[in-house]
Amino acid sequence: MNIEQVRDFVLSLYGVTEDQPFGDDNITFRVEGKIFLCLWLANGKQGARDSMPRFACKLAPERNEMLREQYEAVTPAFHWNKKHWSDIYYEQLEPEQVMAWIVESYELIVSKLPKAVRANFI
Template sequence: MNIEQIREYTLSLYGVTEDQPFGDDNITFRVEGKIFMCLWLGMDNFNVDNDNLRFACKLPPDRNDVLREQYKAITPAFHWNKKHWSDVFFERLKSEFVIEIINESYRTIISKLPKGARSRYQVAE
């Protein structure tokens, strides 16, 4: 998947909005105002070759541990709480798996919403 495919898929999820509170080099995706994913656009010198494209996503701590042990392309998030957030180098993973991770992060945030807000989201477990 490329950056635009990641963005399009994430915005296709019900209730997702995007903004850029951290500057032009990141897009954050939210549900009910809560960030569940931050897509790095690779606009700084660190990513000259575009081989480090990634997004940070929020997952349960135990799930982050498992994913980090199984995949070199999933690491503790650089600028986020490393217990709850992982960087996913999506170009190094299969598209189907990347979509699963995005969905899992989306469901994680929805599960933490107040009951009234959560009821608007029919997400299969």
């Protein structure tokens, strides 16, 4: 997947909005105001790995640990709580896997919404 495909897929999910509250370097995607994914836009300044295309997504802590052990392209998120967020280097992975993790992140946030709001997402 490339950056446009990631953005298009995320925006295809029901109720997703995008904004740039942290500046021009990234786009955050939200559902009901809650961030579930942050897509990195700028080139990194710390080194080669940091300039590679990636996004941070929120997953369950045990799921993050498992994925980091299994995939080199999944690392603790740079500017996010490393227990709950992972950086996904999406160009190094199969598109189906990337989309599945995006949906998993989205569903995690939806599952924590109030019951009345959650009913709109079923």
